[in-house]
Amino acid sequence: MKERLRGLMLAGLLLHASLLTGCWNRRELNDLAVVVALGVDLEETGYLVTAQVVNPNEVRSQRSSSGSASVVTYTEKGVSIPDALQRMLGKVPRQLYLSHLRVMVFGESLARKGLIDVLDYAAREHDLRNDFYMLVAKGSKARDVLSVVTPFEKIPAESLFSSIMVSNKKWAATGRIKLQHFITVLDRGGSNPVLSGVRVEGDKKKGRNNDFLREIRPETMLKHEGLAVFRKDKLVGWLGEDDSKTVNYMINNVSGTTGFVPCPGRGKGSIGVSIMQSKTSIKAVKGEDGKPAFKVRHVLEANVDDVQCELDLSDPGSITLIEKELEDLARGNTASNIREVQRKFASDIYGFGEALHRQMPKEWAKYKSEWDSYFKTAKIEVNVEVALRKVGSILQPLKKDMEGQ
Amino acid sequence: MGSRQFFILTFGLTVGTSILVTPSGLAATAREDAWLGGLAGYMINLGMAAMYIGLVKLFPGQNLFGMFEKAFGKWAGKAVSLLYFVYFLILAGTLLGNLGFFVTSEVLPDTPIDIVQILFLAACVMCAKTGIVVLARLGELMFPWILFFFMVLILALLPQIEWDYIAPVLEGGLGPVLTAGFHASMFQELIVMVVFVPQLASLRNWKGAFLGGLTFGHLLLVSVVLFSVLILGIEQSANSTFPAYALAKTISLGNFLQRIEGILIALWIMTFFLKTMMLFFSMMQGMKTILGLKSASYAVYPIAVVLLLVAWNTYVNSVYIGEVIQKVWGGYAMIHLVAIPLLTGASGLLRRRMKILSENAEPT
DSSP, X not given: OHHHHHHHHHHHHHHHHHHTTSOTTXXXXXXXXXXXXXXXXXXXXXXXXXXXXXXXXXXXXXXXXXXXXXXXXXXXXESXXXXXXXXXXXXXXXXXXOTTXXXXXXXXXXXXXXXXXXXXXXXXXXXXXXXXEEEEETTSOHHHHTTOOOSSSSSHHHHHHHHHHHHHHHTOSSOOOBHHHHHHHHHSTTOOOEXXXXXXXXXXXXXXXXXXXXXXXXXXXXXXXXXXXXXXXXXXXXXXXXXXXXXXXXXXXXXXXXXXXXXXXXXXOEEEEEXXXXXXXXXXXXXXXXXXXXXXXXXXXXXXXXXXXXXXXXXXXXXXHHHHHHHHHHHHHHHHHHHHHHHHTOOOTTOHHHHHHHHOHHHHHHHGGGHHHHHTTOOEEEEEEEEEOOOOSOSSXXXXXXXXX | OOHHXXXXXXXXXXXXXXXXXXXXXXXXXHGGGHHHHHHHHHHHHHHHHHHHHHHHHHXXXXXHHHHHHHHHOHHHHHHHHHHHHHHHHHHHHHHHHHHHHHIIIIIOTXXXXXXXXXXXXXXXXXXXXXXXXXXXXXXXXXXXXXXXXXXXXXXXXXXXXXXXXXXXXXXXXXXXXXXXXXXXXGGSXXXXXXXXXXXXXXXXXXXXXXXXXXXXXXXHHHHHHHHIIIIIHHHHHHHOSSHHHHHHHTOEETTTEEOOHHHHHHHHHHHHHHHHHXXXXXXXXXXXXXXXXXXXXXXXHHHHHHHHHHHHHHOSOHHHHHHHIIIIIHHHHHIIIIIHHHHHHHHHHHHHHHHHHHHHHTTO
């Protein structure tokens, strides 16, 4: 009797073990279609969704490829995004897997109409993480952007992803914006979001074919270009390179970029500087008319990159001169760029309203409801402080040495 | 049970569900001051804990249910005990429901929720059969891990802090902070610990352990709330179903240490388990007292079955439960956390006074 009981218990234990072998909803790698980029466009009855899916056989580097593209781009219409993704399963042989998404691209017409419904889906879908970047296809459909093959990186989405990282870090004229950041900026009063733009340069049709990559200078390329200004969730316009930089300076999203000032005194040429550190703070103050005004303090640390003038760089006075000039230039630049956004878009992408909210909550309460229209005429004063640190590997400008002989 | 174990169990009870659920409500009510709301909740909990300590002094050697019989007489006491039994049942049931919803909505979306809950409940039943002492030891085993995961969470999030997010402080005055604090303080259910006081080996350090566990638990809670505000911002803290999990999802250290939310779930599962088990044991004690059972272990299976039913029927959907938490729960919990303990204490004091009076009256 006891033996039998023991046997029964053993059987029970073994049965338990069978429960432990795997999860209920395990997803094996070879059943998945890994979506690396998702594009959303406006369609009359809903959305046109584009999914760029990795073709695992072609990405493998060990084996010589059979010549087919390393990603496949599927498009499908649907009333909502999940609806379109479901319908896409009629074409894709595997289950779509969204967790490894790198970029999400919105068509410009969709962005102009408003992104809020798409954002709701993206924030709600638990498979989507928060580590992908969002982009707007400048002047085209998201589908076109996701149909271009890229040199260098086999997966175009990966190429977009890493070029945002690099360009944002070294150039500062593009935006590195993730879903969570966008929603936070959108939801709180007193700030409006921006998104980075991407454009197809060259022939869209040609870009679809893997073959054109054999050329050393591929004709079609994806290019990051400027920031898109949003008022709430709607795109209202584009910023050029210089204005985009200003935005990144203002929201402290610059880790390095370059700039130049004309040579002091007479003479042509310019001095190039690379910005090493930048920190901007906004202070809300009470203006003379009793209404809120703002003081921007921008502290820059820069190195001298190239010198095209005959300047005596061994003289500390020259350094002060360059600093002064850089300060004036940056001040004027920032102030005029802010003014332009105020006037043209009336959209507070710099977060002045938020600064007011955090620093003078009582004042904020008065302007909260119509912030964007007040922002249009708000007084903003910019102050720049520059510190030049290094002059590079040589001291005197070569031009000066040459002329001096 | 030693006082260190008591400390850990109190800690588990404090953190349990609160770590997942409260940040969202706090942020919705107190906005940027959510963390102050957490502190206010701590103060309120301290007050309640002081009251419970008073109860234990007033009725030495009695557990919660015994106190009711002493204070209100046999039948009224049983009735009150039944109220608490139901309270604990609903609590444990919603806890189980919450766990199921959390796991199936964030981690295992295609797994039937019943399976998750039944597996968890099976572990609970096993633990319940072995007794509170084993749970206490389990707590000791889990505690370093809970700390470890918590430290990982906090340290990995440090670089993402946006100090701006915390201003303005006290924009709406103290009102919202206190309201939020009151609501948050209704989720720690420290009265459960009163059930276990008689099982302590010695009463020497228990007050320290009790208040220590409570304090330490709140330290964790308030830091999670603070980090939610500092990193997610109030809008997303308030609008997330599980802000603490959303927080874990944002971890990304140098593009290397990321996507570790799957591991950090252990933090919640462990504290969930501690809390569910504390409630489970309380219910067993309650059933024993109410029905006059010889041993509390008879109650294990009935409770398990009813618990599952409660879980399935209370946690209909997350919106419904949110509504209940916002509108009903505060008052309902307050009856059990404040009103009845106060009555019990008052009755106990009155009875003692009468006893002293009658003793004094006799000799004369």
